[in-house]
Amino acid sequence: MLIWMCALHCEAKPIIDRYHLKKITQSNIFDCYQNNAIFCVVSGMGAINMAAATAWCAAQFAQNTSPVWINLGIAGHLDLDIGTTILASQVRQVGQNNRIYPITLTRTTMTRMPIESQQAENVEYDDKSIYDLEAFAFVKTASRFSPLEWCHCIKVISDNSSTPPTRDKARISELITRSMPAIDAFAQALLEIHTDHMQRTLTAHQLHRFLDLAHFSQTQRVQLKKSLLALLAYDPSLDTYHQSVSDFKQAHQILGSLERDLHRLSEQL
């Protein structure tokens, strides 16, 4: 699952177009778009809106999983060219010492720089960081639901010391659209790693097929989950093991049988 978080509609539009996202009509708190496992949520400007939208989104769509999160938007810098695409190497809230470092797993053509999130629009740029409003609130919140390897901020430079911040929505969409090849390449590479990683997890359906066979205490459920997770390596459908325990009526018999299978298989390298 990939969740794009944008402050403005004009920042989200290139994503919506690129991935053919459709508006989810039942959502009336934040504007939300979806195509299969790709989501895009528009939070509104500022840290509080972004934190609220990210937490809401995690509750709505990501309860049993750790999705990939990308905050996409515009930012300012002293002298970087307009349209430069930046991947955050560090995010910081202005006036605070707390810094967070998103962890990059893939190579990227994007420039990596620190982002300093401001309380309000600020044109007193420096050359060490790029300025935005939401990045820190986003990463701080998203990293409560996913590890930092899955939480990233991408910003396209829209203003600098010679070009003031723009209110032109079409211009903002255009700047981001031009950067979409690099942004998309990064997102796809990340999603590939994410998919590979998530394939090793047990689905609720797989677990319930076994839970339905007998009454399991809470401790036995944990044991069952561990055994099934390990046995996935030998049979991704788990059908073999389900069949072998389907006649048992007691949880301890099922667990014992699965454990014996696991021990036997584990001793053959």
Added chain:
Amino acid sequence: MAQTLYIESAIRQHPRSQEILQRMPKSHVIEIERYGEVFNPKSQNFRLQKKNPALILSRKHAGYVLPAPIGYGIGGQHNYYFSHMLNCIYDCRYCFLQGMYRSAHQVLFVNYEDFVNEIRHTAEQHADEPVWFFSGYDCDSLAYEPVTHFIDYHLPAFAEIENAWLEIRTKSTQIRQLLQHEANPRVVVAFSFSDQQVHQHSEYQVPSIQKRIDAMKKLSDQGWLLGLRFDPVVYHQDYQASFNDLLETIFSQVDINSLHSVSLGSFRLPKQNFKTIHELYPQEKILNQPFELQHGMVSYPQDREHAMMTFCEQALLRYIPSTIYFPCRW
């Protein structure tokens, strides 16, 4: 080579940092205040990071030299370890380092001088007695050598401390720097081995057994004292034949006279360590075998462990004298 290099602002101008920056011109450099900002946050995934770990350059402020855990020695009465690095570039599924830290990034402490001062001070406390210092406890001593130049600094420093012995423990073949120095009779270069099946199955990115033997031969030819570390021995159905094959492969090529010590231990991990590693790698075969909890350690059931140790010990003692054999007791 790491794609990302974090560096503490306070040591950015340290000569060793500057040298490392020059050796890694393609790495993206990110300044940080303290390495813990990157290394310690809860919200990170060790397994994911292991795919692309960064290097963190830092300064260590205390605890340069620590007493070695019980059973870690190779004949000495006074045993200490020091870690100029945290974490290892290799990815061995039995290794306790997987559960040790939240991050898989490599931390390199650049203030080697402070380590050596503490080593000198510790050696002085046991004047006239040999004192052992183990360098490969929290990292592989040599694997990052092209970047760290650990050997170039530490070998001359140890040579000047007359009662200090150094064990350099490694699975790497990075011996170029060692070969540029004259062999020091108080330095043991100890190579760790698992049998071929465990190597293939559980030691990711580790040089082949033959390449490590080749490295041992070169060091032996130059007069270096060598060590062999069979710790941990990992159980599998064919462990006896595989262990015999491994010994035959090693001892048919390595001169036994160059061996200082050989140690042996079966797989075991502290309970919490094991739990963390099993959660990271729930499908790993060597972690899904039958285990028992003994004295806070997760290990093979006693009868299996006893059988393994007895078998491996007897196999080893066919090649080496018992005077250089050191079983790991815990």
